[in-house]
Amino acid sequence: MKLNLYLSEILITATVCSLVLVYLSWRRRQLPIAKSYGLGVFAGAFYTFGYAFELVSDDLKDILFWLKFEYIGIPFAPTLWMIMVLQYTGRQAYIRRWTVAILMIVPVCTLAAVHTNDWHHLFYRSVSLDFSEGVPLIDLNHGPLFYLHVVYSFFFFFLGMGLLLHMCFIAPSRMKKQIIFMMIGSCGPFGFSLMYVTGILKTSIDVSPFGFLISGVFYLLGIYQFNMLRLSPLAHQKVFDSIQDAVIVFDLDHNISEYNRSASRMIEGLHNRNAIGQPAATLFSSYPILLNTILQEPLSENRVLSGDHGNDRVYQAQVLYIYDNRSRPTGKMLLLRDTTDAVRSEERLINNAKQLQELNTFKDELFSVVAHDIRDPLAILLNLMEILEEELPAGSGGHEEIVHEMGQQLRKTLTLAENLLGWFRKHQGGMILSPDTHDLFDAVQMSLHLLQIRSGGKGIVMVSEVPPDTWVYVDKEMLSLIVRNLLSNAVKFTDTGGSIKVRAEHSDGKMIVAISDTGVGVREDLAQTLLQSDYSTSTAGTAGEQGIGLGLAICREFVRLNGGEIWFDSDPAQGSTFYFTLPLPPGVSNIDSNIAVDLYERRAAE
Known part of the structure; x- marks a missing residue:
């Protein structure tokens, strides 16, 4: 068999090897470097496949056909290789659509020049057959566009090899082998082409395509041994260092x-x-x-x-x-x-939280002590003041007014202390619910007695229709505070000569307590939020009485804690009725009621 047939078989093998590399690159097509490498190898496959058939062609026309076929890929291979090197060395920032378009100008012109050479002869001045090797080989007299193509291709080759060499010096030792495989594989087609163009090898056979066989072998080893298309070494190092x-x-x-x-x-x-x-x-x-x-x-x-x-x-x-x-x-x-900074910060936060907890505990203890120590003396002083008011002889001039005013201020201060203590306990969680069976009658009578002087000063008649032995299952202290706050509000907003009535009835397994007054009623702008907010707006009473807006909030919370509900019905200028429910003691039977049952049921339905 002639030499040209052996060489043709070798080139077909190189083409198959190139197509395998193209397939491997296509499988990794999500990586940009795999795309540029695969296209470059595919361009080289045109060269090896075309030259394999050029070697076994006898007619000049057939040889020229395969020569043009080879140049479908030859002009683009150096540019695609350069793009791959830029990606491989971590310089993909230079790859933009407009830069790729500029780089493709010379390859496109080369392709056009080869296929239109018969018109201008700028790529090949003349074409003939050479039989010096015993087989017909093409003898080309190159023109200026051919040398432009050669200079352009080898400029990219030397530039790319310089980038690879520089990367080899700075890359870690475990990545140097991968880079060396890349450089050897790249030298195959470019090195053989350089020897053919410079005439170092005294032969008419173009040895350039055989470099792709060496390139394919080394690239295959690099891909399987070093996973060369997975991630470029420089990019890997940048990720590693970042x-x-x-x-x-x-x-x-x-x-x-x-x-x-x-x-x-x-x-x-x-x-x-x-x-x-x-x-x-x-x-x-x-x-x-x-x-x-x-x-x-x-x-x-x-x-x-x-x-x-x-x-x-x-x-x-x-x-x-x-x-x-x-x-x-x-x-x-x-x-x-x-993690030193994080641990130190965590330790500081823990210490700060501990200090805050200690300060908060101290504040709670201090507030509780102060509230108790203020409330008890005030209650004693108020009782003494009431005795003094009762025993003060009539017609004592200005002394009677002074004593009356002192009594009013003491009552106001005592109410404030009780409300503050109730609010504190509610938010601090220190008030422990201790429900037991208590007589609602006693709680109402005690509150009426405490407010007797205050209501009498305004000429208000307070009546309780709660019969004795009206048992409820509640916390005694909370019950007293609820009744006293609601009665105090009724006195506050009832005009001179008005009346206040307290009633209680069983309904649906609960005790419904109603405190009605003939006062000014609840303004429409306050009705929607009166029992919704923790801090109600304080409104002056009919005689100028002032408060801090905590009474209703405490009532609402204490009623809820005891398992009840609270609501109200108000008619401006006609008065208000505040309702709240309390649980009955275990075993107490239900009795028909005729007080506010419809209102309660409507409230429950809502």
Whole structure:
């Protein structure tokens, strides 16, 4: 068999090898570098396939046909290779649509020049057959556009090889082999083409396509051995260095293989590249706790380490095995995070929270003591003042008015102290609900008695229709405060000569208590929010009485705590009726009622 047939078979093999690489690149087409590499190899496949048939063609016309077929890919291969190198070396920022369009101008012109050479002869001045090798080979007299194509292609080749060489110097040792495979594979087609163009090889056979066979072999080895199309080395290094945590890689003998910038800042001794290859025992001698973690078997959970290197730094460390493709351990990886600031901040927050809790506890105790110590003396003073008012002889002049005013102020201050104490207990959670069976009659009579002087000063008649032995199951202290606050509000907003009535009836297994007055009623603008807010707006009474707006909020909360509801019905200028329900003692039977049952049922339905 003639030599040209052997060479043709070799080129067909190279074409198959190139198509395999194109397929592998297509499978990884989500990666930009795989796209540019696959297109470049596909362009080279036109060259090897076309020249394989050119070698076995006998007619000049057939040879020219395959020559034009080869140039479908030849002009674009150098440009696509350059794009791949830019992506491989981490310079993909230079790749834009307009830059690619500019780079494609010369290849497109070359393609057009080859297929229109018969018109202008600027690419080939003349074409003939050469039989010096024993087979018909084409003899080309090159024109200026051919040399433009050659200069353009080799400019990109030398530029790209310079970028790869520079990357090889700065890349970590474990990535240098991958870069070297890339450089050798790239030298195949460009190197053979350079020898053919310069005439170093004294032969009429174009050896350029055979370089693609060498290129294909090395690229295949690179893809399978180093996963070359997965991620470019420089991009990998940038990702590695951008990790905020310290990452240190060891071999199985605990020698350092690689580390990132965060590790060099965190660990002394990793400031220069001489640390590569050094044993962990040497570089971590100042970090005994950390060294012990490295030498032990890797753990899945994190460890918190502190006290290394004579300081109080706190680290969060995790050691993992690194496995090869056969799931065999090839090294260890240490992930290290400096959590000192976070731990110190957490400690400060805990200390601050503890101090705040202590201050809050002290405040609660102080408030409770003060409220109790103020309320009890005020209650005694108020009782003494009431006795003084009763025994004060008529016609005592200005003394009677002074004593009356002092009594009013004492009552107001006592109410304020009781409301503040109730509000404090409600929000502090210190009031423990202690329900028991109590007589509502006693609670109402006690409140009426406390408010007798105040209501008598305004000429208000207060009547209780609550019969004795009206038992309810509530907290006694809360019940007294509820009744007293509602009666106090009724006195406050009832004009001179008015009346207040207290009633209570059973209904639906509950006791409904109603406190009615003939006062000014609730304004429409306050009706919607009166029992909704924790801090009701204080409104002056009919005689100028003032409050702090806590009474109704405390009543609402205490009624709720005892399992009841509270609502009201008001008619401006006609008066108001405040209703609240209380649970009955266990075993008390229900009695038909005729008081506000419809209002209660309507309220319950809402």
